Structures are given as structure tokens and as C-alpha cells.
Amino acid sequence: MVSITGVIARPTSYSGLWGWITTVDHKRIGVLYGVTAFIMFLIAGLEAGAIRAQLAQPDNTLIGPGTFNRLFTMHATAMVFMVIMPLSASFFNFVVPLAIGARDVAFPRLNAFSYWVFLFGTLLMHASVLVGQVPDAGWFSYANLTSTTYSPNDGLDFWALGLLVLGVSSVAAALNFMVTIINMRCPGMTMMRMPVFIWMTLITSILLVLAFPVITVGLVELVLDRNFGTHFFDTSGGGDPILWQHLFWVFGHPEVYILILPPMGVVSEILPTFSRKPLFGYPVVVFSGIVIGFMSWAVWSHHMFTTGMGPTALTVFTITTMLIAVPTGVKIFNWIGTMWGGSIDLKTPMLFAIGFISLFIIGGLSGVSHAVAPSDFQQQDTYYIVAHIHYVLFGGSIFGIFAGIYYWFPKMTGRMLGEGMGKANFWFTFAGMNITFFPMHFVGMNGMPRRIYTYGEEFGWGWLNSLSSLGYVVLFIGMLLFVINLIQSLRNGRPSGHDPWDAPTLEWSISSPPPVYNFAEIPRVEGRDPYWTTKRRAEAAGQPVAGPEAPVDVSTIHMPSPSYWPAFAAVGVVLIAAGLLTHYGLSLVGGLIALLGTIGWSNEPATAPQSHH
């Protein structure tokens, strides 16, 4: 068996294409996640543009119903699974080991594997575009519209198999971060001394590991129904379409918090830094995150209020859903408490963080209005819901992620993102977001259902939709400014130094970008906000604040070596799925490749004997 690993020489290069393909460095993998997900963000954003163009005026004939259905399906599926989740994963990867004082994640090769599976899963689902069989049943693809009777082409197979592959990636990554956070904290970093972002990463990872198996069951059943003649959801064979809804939302509601908890963590890092004050009520913020994590399992049926579940079930889910607003509200109050009495510097990350809070308040409040079942009967499946989800996921998640990009970009690259462009980026995005999505509340209450490709003039929805479409243009300019800013700053952004924000956490104590080994000497911490304490102590003692550690020879530090096997095994995983779409023989080949990859991987020492010791 050892001979298998001997066939191909262990990669040694850290540079060039092969350096990226074989990398196991959490920072590089974080960058890979970020770049891939950002490209997907642009694609899914352009899909939204096509949707807004079609809806800009009544009786528009720009895009027909088929294309429209494919557009909203791919837009939402991509934004949830291929944009927000991997962008959060990008931060997990880059920040977690640095902020807990570790040299890498617990399983560096598994980390690389997660990324490659994510990339291939994304490509697999989008291969549907190449063969013209694109998923078109919405991002929650309710059964039994998804049966072969009503969706005969392969689009939903691409969708289900793509999501299954992405699930493998998510669960592997989540396990990795759980183990990393629990086991790899530096000496002195007790659980209650961890930055809140690390806490939110931990809670999110636990939710991921528990939630993805549920949708996996649903997706496997869907694939079996569509390809092997079972009847889990197929009503003609006695299947139950409501079973799909339960499986989807038992996953789907924790998923909502999987999407929002990491940005909440990001904001919990940024607010103290730019207010020059520690986070207000740290234990409360942490525990409210845990409470949200627990309660997210008890609210799923509020997505199904109109399925006729009867007043008893409606009562239970109305009450639990209303209660989950409380820990969310408590977080917001503590964030404001952090700013109160602080010394607030409205740099771009802080603007996005405050933008996050202000927009999330709107999304949270409209959420309460459809937590109440009788009120939701009028709102369910209307544009009111579309408005809500975008206030939470765009105003919330995406704003939090942008805050994080502006905040950690200097750490990732050693350069600052342009501040003037950043502010312009923020204001255009903030204005565009509100012009696009705020009118949707009204158009929804005026009776416009979601997922309709056309509407008559007589409904009176025209001008509000035009306004939304105009908002998209503003939003588009905002995003364009960001892309320009990104390119400019990567080329010749101002050098940032190691600690441009006077930040409190460990990642800022090392140079930017950090060396491969992160910390030459593993730090030892004595409390929360360790780097803040170090700096203030030095100031109090009248000493200069110590700069980052001097670089050391990487070969003197025990680091995991690059490896071909994660990417190799990931190819196998995606081929298994692709084979179900084309020829089962391909699945067999994929299985063999995955097996070979796993064997090669397990026989290969984490650190190559000839490299660093």
C-alpha cells in the first residue's frame, strides 16, 4: 500500500498552480474558498439582474417562464449554498487558526478536500447549464413537482446530486472546525476567552454537522424517486410530498442560522475594534448564539404554516418562532451596548457592521410578523417573504461578510482596501439594497406572489417593481465599485502593516500576510482580547508595542506538507455523482478514484519525511 503513495512523488512546491492545487495551508484554502464563492456571488447577482429586468414592468416579455424559473432557482441555490456558506467558510479557514493561536486546522488535508469537493459540486450543478437541463423548481424544490412526471428533464438530478456533493464538503469542513476549535486553542485560550467569531464558527459547525444529514436523506430519496422508481414523494405511488417539506425545513431552518451566525460573529469582532471597547455582555452574546442554535431545531414548520397542519401544530411553531426572536434581539442590544460610550471610528468595516445591524433589525422584525401564523397566511409565498429573506440574507449575511472582507483583507494580503471607494461601495450598496427590497414588503402585502414571471398592469404592482429594479442598478454600481476597489487594492493598495485597526485578537499580532506557520512561537493568553491587553500594558508601561515576530526559517517548524490526495479524492466524489447523471460506470470509476485517494491519503504521513521535521 505504501507503494501507491510512492508512485507519485510528494509535491514540494508552494508556488504556481500546483502549489495551489496541493496546498493544505488553511490561509490559502481560505483564499480559494473566498475567490470561488465571490465569482459565484457575481454570477448569482447577475441572475438576479435578469429577474429584476423581467419584472421591471407589467406584462414584460423579456424572459419567458421557463428561463425565469431556472433563473430564480439557480440564483437562490447558488446564493445559499455556493456564496454565503463558502464565504463564511473562507473566514473560518483564514481566521480561526490565527485567532486561536494555532498553526493550522486539525485536519489540513481534509480541509483541502472540503474545498475541492465544494468547487467540483458547484461545477457539477452548473454543468446543467451546458447541457441545457437547468434546475427550475425553486431553491427548496417542493415535491411532487420534482417527480419525473412533472420535471422530466435532468435539471433536478443536477440539483439534488450537486447539493449532495456540496453537503459532503460542508460536513467535512464543519467537523474539521469543531475539532480545531475544541482541541487546537493555544495555552490559556479557554472557551470563554475565545473571540465571539470563533464561538459562532463552532455553533455553526455543530449545526452543519447535525443539519446536513437531514437534507441528505431528503436528497437521496429524491434521487431514488427520480432514478430508481421509489415513491418517497411520488404521490402516484403513495408517496408524501409533505415529507419533503419536513426534511427540507428541519435542515432549512438551522441552515438559516448557519448563514447568519458567522456574520454575527464577524460583526461581534468589528464593533469592539472600531469602538475601542470590549464586546458588551460577552457571555450573553455567546449564550444567545447557543440558544439560537438549539432553538433553530424547533421552528422549522413556520415555513409550512399554510400546509394545513391544524391549530395545535400552528400554536407550537408560532410560539417557538416568536421566542427565537428574543436571543436575536439580545444580540442586537449588546452590539449597541458595545458602541455606547465608545470611541467609534466609522471606517468601512464598521459602516458595514452598523449597516448589518440596522438592516437585520428590519429583517428580524418582519420575521416576527410571519411568525404569527394567521398573519403569515397572507404573507406566505408573497414578495413580503422575498423582502424578509433579502433583509436577513443580504442586509444581514452579505453585509456582515463585506464587513469581514474589509476588516480582514489587510491581514490576508498585507494591503488596505481603498477607504474612499469602500465608503462609496457601502453607501451605494446600502441605498441599493433598500431601494430594491423595501418596496417588496408593500408589493407582497398588495398580493403579489413570489415566483411569477409576469403580472398584469391591473394589479397595481408595476411602479413598485420598477422601483425595485432601479434599486438593483444602484446595487450593481455598489458591487462594481467593490470589484474595482478589490482590483486596485490588490495591485497597489496601501501597505497595511500588521495591525491597521488596533484590533484586540491574536491574528493581528503577527505579520500581514501571516507566514506559513502563523506563529513562530505558539502564544499564551491570559484573558479575552489578548493582543489588546498586550498593547495597552505596553502603553501603560511606556514601552513601545512589540511588532510582529521576526520571520523564522519555515523548515525549523513542524508543518503539514502539501498533498495531491485531497483534490484527487474530491474528483472521485464528484464522479460518483456525475455517473448517476450519465453512466453508472462513471460512478464506479469515481468510487475507485475516491477509494484510491483515501488509501493514498491515509498512507501518507501528514508531514513528508524529507521536508520540515
Place this chain on the structure above:
Amino acid sequence: MKPQPGQLKRISNRISGGGYNYRRFAKFAMLAAILLLLLACSTGRQSTWDPVGPVAERQLLLFNVLLWVMVAVFLLVEGVLLYAAVRYRRRPGQALPTQTHGNTSLEITWTIIPTILVMALGIWSVITLYQFDEPPASATNVLHVNVTGHQWWFEFEYEDAGGGKRIVTANELKIPVDRAVRLTLESDDVLHSFWVPKLAGKVDVIPTRTNHMWFQADSEKIDSLPAIFYGQCAEFCGIAHALMKFQVRVMDQQDYDSWVTNYGPPPTTTAQAQKGQQLFGQCVMCHSIDGNNDSQAQASRKEAFVAGGALAPAPNLTDLRTRGTLAAGLLDLNKENFKRWVKNPDDVKPGNLMQARAAHLYGSGQLSLNDNDLDALAAYLLNLQ
């Protein structure tokens, strides 16, 4: 601690870019925002802000109370947030602010107050749920209608529309005013959702399940009768989901009774109508007309089935002539629209099943009936003289 007026002005100047008249801009923006809000709330034909019956009314009341609570919380929290962001902006040379870590009594307060608030709203909404699940016990003479969802139209079956008469119709639900109507909802194919915003919130229409809902149209909230209320399928159900519309026609009892009495196959008093009736024989493998040509219809359906033809349930056309629209609420019912629809259904309602299923009529790529045939069909079905 209070901010000085000058300080705020400086900040506002900074925000507005210096010399610009900030106050005038703010006034203008406020006015524009209020106008826009009022416009946005204006009611349309499917507006939930304009209920005409007890169910939709109570749902709106709940929403309105929530809305004002939300507005109050919004103003309070956003206000404090904005105030903090402006008031505590960093000044040059400012020393490190007091390093506070939290405040237990504050935490308890802002946990308990929202809990009480949401619980109060929660309990009220739960009471509403039980109260409005079924028509009130006081409602006598409830009208029962079975609704079946199809891709992409709704079928209505009255087991007893009045005097024991069974009526089957589609896309236009006729109900008497001031009478509770209880619907049972089933689907023939995929998920749909039955929604007439002015009468009641939606209930999903699900294959394998029987759901129910009820509503009532109150005469005191309706200007004149008959009145039309518009509805639309609210659960994504495939390619023509956006075009799956329907109407509820609220009539006074007398009008309703006369519709029930007159319900029956169209008269065939003219030669043209008789020709139309004959031509309709080509439609009966999917469409039906009650009480007329029953054996012929059945024979024709059987023939189509044996021949491997697709049997699709399609709207019962017995009372087509009494409806306001065609093609699931898409077109006003008149001769021109009828001909347009039958001639080229895919143009009117992309995705509909008529053209796809009726191979004997559309198989050649265009309708095998000529203009005269269509005139005759229209004369028969719409009872044109």
C-alpha cells in the same frame, strides 16, 4: 453627555458634504418618503389591506398590530443605534473610552421585555388560530365547495349548491354574500395554494391531503353586488404558475339562486349552436358539459384512452357562459378572446396542457378547426345568439 447642537450640525454637514442645505433636504426626503409609503399602501385588486370578510379582516388586524409594534421597536432600536453611531464618533486625540464589559440588570431587562412582548402577541395569535379554524358555530347554512387544484386551474364542485343540485365549474367561484363558505382543498397533480387575499389568507392545496378553509364576504364591506374578488395560486406549481388565476364572484342570494337554477348545458336553439355542440364532441375527452351527450362523451373518452390518448382533466364548461373570464382568469370572456384562446392556447398561456394533449386538434401544428367552426363553438359554449 448630551450632544451639543453645534456638534450635531457639524456631523450633519459632514454627512451632506458641507454647504448643502441639509435641513431642506431632510424635509424633502421625509415628505417624499411619506408620500411613497402612502402610495405603496394603496390597495389593489389583490391587496391584503382591503379585506371584505371576517377571516381576512382578523388576519389584517393581527398584522396591523404587529406592524405598529414593529414600527415602534424599529424606531426605538434604530434610533438608539444611529444616536450611538453619531454621538460616540471618535474625536481627534480622544483617550481610550471606559472599558465596560456588560451590565447584568440591563441584560435581564432587555431579555424579559421582548419575551413578554412576543408572548402576549403569541397568545393572541394562538387564540385567533383556534377561533378562525372553522366557521363560527353561529353560522348556519354554510356553503360547502370542494376545490381541486390542477396544473394550472382550479376546479370547484358544489355537492349541494342549493336545493340539492350538484354543480361543477372552474376558475370562477360563485358565492352568495353574507354566507360562510367552507372549502375542502385537494390537488390532482402538484402543490398549489388557494388564495383570495381580500377574503382569506392562503391554504395549500396538496395531493394526498385534504385541507380546509373558510371565508365569508360581508355585504357591509362591499359597495355593490355582484362583486369580483381576485385570487391566484400562491405555491410554485410549474411553468404556468404565474398564470393560474381565478375569481370569486360574490352575488346576492337571489342572483346566486338563479345561477344555480339555470345551471345546465347551454341551449341549442340556433343552428349554429347545434353545430357547435356537435364540434364539442372533439373536446369531450378532456372537457365536459353536464347532462348533455353523456354517453357520447364517455364513449369518446374511452376511445381516446384505448387509442393511447392522454386523458387530462380540463375545466367543466357547462356554465362557461356565466363566467367572466377564460383560460384561468387570463382573458375576459367574449367571442374574440374565445377564438384567440382556442386557436392558439400556447400564445395566451405558455405551458398550458390543451395544445399538448389534444393531438387530434393541434397535432399538425395548427388548429384543425376553421374560423366557422370556432364561431359555432363560441355560439354554443357562450350561448351567443
